[in-house]
Amino acid sequence: MALQQVIEQTVLGLGFDLVEVERSAGGLLRVTIDHPWQAEQERVGEISAAESVVAPAVASAYRPVTVEDCEVVTRQLQFALEVDGADYARLEVSSPGIDRLLRDDKDLQRFTGEIVDVTLKVAIGAAAQGQVSASRKKFRGELMPAEETGGWQVVWVDEPQRKPGQKVSKKYVPPPAQALGFTLDEVKEVRLAPIVNFKGQSAK
Template sequence: MDVHELLEKTLTGLGYELVDVERSPRGRVLRVFIDKPEKPRGIDVDDCALVSNHLSRVLAVEDVDYDRLEVSSPGLDRLLRKESDFARFAGCEITLKLRLPAAGRRNFSGMLVGVVDGKVRLRMDAGDMDVELENIDRARLVPRFATGKSGGKPVQEVMRK
């Protein structure tokens, strides 16, 4: 079983979603990005500690070679990889980088309408565009901030779906 498969299986069993895995060039640092969709405020330090402790034991038993394990939330500008990510974050602003150019460009940004039959629909000022999921090299959420006033000082609140 490869590391990605092992992490996916373990995290699913704990009730978390594996968003991404990164290994440093020499494989010494293993970074694991997790999410819990039903948790409205997102991943916190307690979640990261719980997952880190559990994964440390699992990786030791499975004899996975690494020096340091880092467990983190995917952040406000999280990557979208799976079809379910594109469905979950419909209505959010995203940026896309394509593998092969469309309309002479590889980089796009706009409102994610959703995904149907493996095609992601993006709403831009110039109109809607459908992109094959396989042609997406990288897709990220664009964080939105609502500003308000609190005691005369501007306040920024993160908008999270």
């Protein structure tokens, strides 16, 4: 059985979501897990159908991954990988970091409104229309749904960099926002931008 499949089956079987699997130098196998997430309308529908049974499980969707969670998954993965004969030197199981990988539409829905880094498989080419370099593949901006196409878009403003303490003229007019629509088939990866928010972040 393929390594990815073994890991995914084990993680899902323990009630977690598999976010990412990475192989690093020195034989390190890094596995990132999270608790399952449900959209608001899904939770409301389930609670209405069986409130007494579903409510505790819904609340657990907002729990952060703990050290104990990682230990449980690590022990089970070590056993499963040994049985499968997987080749690795060290296993590391952790929760998603601030540069979390967004894998599917459910992840994109969950983090709508957040600042993300989008990397395209192919440069935008002629679609740039003179505003963006035709060879550009990487974009950072706010993740938003593209209602017209039913897909997704990243929205940004190319503000000039300013020196610390530099004053902005009252006559300054900010450049217009730009948007790039995309589908998951067109991107190499979408990640949360690793921006530290000292004011705290709402649970998603």
